[in-house]
Amino acid sequence: MRLTIKSFLFAILMGTVFVNLYFYFLSAKSETVNCESPVIVTSRHKSFQFNGTIGVTLNPGGTGSVAFSGEINRRGEPSGSVLLRIIYFNYSVEHYSYLTLANFVIKKNINDHTDDAIFDKLIFDFHDKTRRVRVEKIADSAYLIENAFNPIFVCIKK
DSSP: OOOHHHHHHHHHHHHHHHHHHHHHHHHHHHHHHEEEEEEEEEEETEEEEEEEEEEEEEOOOOOOEEEEEEEETTTTTTTOOOEEEEEEEEEEESSSSSSEEEEEOOOOOOOOOOOOOHHHHHHHOSSSSSEEEEEEEEEEEEEEEEEESSEEEEEEEO
């Protein structure tokens, strides 16, 4: 009798945990992320620098985009080239906050004068067919965007 009550209580406890986890992950996949962040990205050899804004949009259906707007300067030159690009992609949720991005489509604005090779080298390398990122909500209005190794930037809701 005692074993039956313990088993019953354990089953209720485990059921409650699984139901909570299910709804937690379900709500994480259905949340829309729409945020942006001012950034400064310097190349490894400090010959180029991007100064601008990165906007991130993740839709519940597994599609998203990253928008870059700003200027890329070569070291020692007073003016640079305008960068206005949007990268569209599909994503799948691996775990709660880990996403795999794939099927990249780049849209370059007519006013974007940045060389594609510089963009690939400094901003977004397209050698891999997929990318893995982590998007972690750190406040009601902010997300931490990370790669596999370190944080990249904090993105504030629009």
